[in-house]
Amino acid sequence: RRCACNMPCARVLLLLLAVAHCHQLTPSVRPFGRVAPVRVRLSPLAIASDAESTAFEARREAAVASGLDEDATSLGSVVRREGELVVLEPPVGCEPADGSLVAFADGGVGAVLFCRVGLAFATQLSGPAAVLGEAASRGAGNLTLPLPAPDEAWAGEMSVRSLLATAGGGGGAVFEERVPQARRGPIGKPLHTGVTAVDALAPIGRGQSMLLLAPETLPSASGSAALASRMLSGAAQFAPEVKRVIVTTAEGAEAARRSEWGDGSRLLVAESDAELIVAAQAACSMAQRAGGDALVVVDDLAPLLRLWRAAVRVGEELGRVVRPEEEGSMLRGFYSCLTERAHRRLGGESVTLLLLQPSPSVRASGAAASDAFALGDFEAACFSQRALGRLRALEAKGIALTPPVLEKLGIPAPGSGHPRADGGRAAGAHVEELTSLVDGHIELSEPLAAAGRSPPIDPTQSLTRIGVGSTKLRPTASSAAMRAVTRALRLELASAADPVACEPAQRIRADACISVLQQPDTTPVSLGEQVALLSAATDGLLDEAVHTRDAAATDQLLRDLLAAVSAAAPELLPKVSRSGELTEAQAAELRGHTREFLAREEGQTG
16 A cells, blocks of 8 residues: 555655664563563665565564564574575674674584675685575674784785684784774875876875776786786885785786785785685775885775675575665675775874776677677667767768777777666666775776877876865875976866867877876886976977977987986985975976976987
8 A cells, every 4th residue: 555655654664663763672581581672673775665665574573573682693594605605684683794703503604794685695714514594693703813913024925715714713803993084184195106197197195095997808018907016116116114915816916926016015815706805804904003004905896796796696586676776875885895994094094095996898899899880789789869979970971980980989889888888877887886985096998008008097087086176175195296287287188188179289288298197117207207297298398399209209308308307406306206395496497407408409309
């Protein structure tokens, strides 16, 4: 039946009860013959439909009838095995916290990784494999591992599987409480990476979270792992005091061992999806207890998405269906358990997160790949009318709809599964939710990689949100010197992105800026050197020089410029690097040396 507001009466009643925090009291006999009230909590997130409301009411009545208390140890029983996940159905209102230990009736031990729609998803740590119907209860405390003490040498490799074999035997808590807002301080110091495009377009402040997005179809040298390695090298060179913890797989660990930044880094190696969740949380806990500044890198978030999708599948099979808007909210809650571990405390200590996440490709794969597409392919895939209009105009001019043409237009290919193509919004929902949670994101582009950009960072899709939109807080993820030379950078690049409205002078200025951001050499660049090049580009001093040279000659020109400035003023660039400041006098001196060098170059070429 429905009431005047056209909502099911049962759902209205349950929502009112949940909002009002009403509790039903029923006598329950406890040990030693004492009688105590029972309090049952209601969870409005479980209400999604009439059928779900009925099931929720039935579970609530069963909980009341059985006399379950909020602090009861029961976690129900095993209702499903899904790969690594052991799925439990705890009593209503008694969902365990992430990291809670689980004791199975037959002697096994597990740990809860996350909860969703009233179900607890755990991983088994030891003992006989849990079977369907096996009872489970709360173990003694939360998951702890023998993590290294803050005063131990901050280096070495640790197998998460080996650590889990000793779980519960003492040590540090893995799923620690997030630092409350009252104990957090504003981010005020940059973490210099030595990658000019990162430090200029999407700077990382100590204590912030940064998401690195890249399609898996990118060449390995242009992918997210390669860029993260370059950023780690820069951090190791320019900020050696920052402790580094890298969460990786066995393949990633091999690459780390060969890297320059591997020495002095702590590696946590995960061999499964469930282990990666534990490893990411353990890394944050290690960093939080280390004191000072720490950087945590999780080199692949794909395992988290696989586990979440498995949880969604189990929930649907068990009748726990939710609305799309509720699914988005729960997905944000799932990811926020990791993203909110990034923080800067009032005392100055910080935990910085760099998270690598695969993003949808704009290219078709497998049988859908083609050298050229027909307009009907896009119409059948239900592309937007705006995209179809642009494609019709190209077809009318006799231009073939080839993958390179589509990439220049920013239109995904049919069969790519991209959210803006035939994949639909759901294909990119997890990336959208993650992006909404972090303090900044960097996106690597397939078309830019194909055009030879290194690193292929898309300026239109990469930014840092620290301080943005506030009249009181200045953006402090970057240094004052970097802010002084990049005020017009994003505008210059955006102006040249529109080939129709872009003036020739704007295109020339943008090419100069792009040449400075181009960094094929993986050697980290100091802040002073970055400031010198960016100042020359944004001031327009490089316009003519870059316009008349090819890529190789431009790269050599910029190297010679830095050498000339260092020779003319040996202490200028190192002083900027150390202080993070660029005074008006220093800026004027820098422009003077740049003009002198370019004048000599012009005289020699003339």
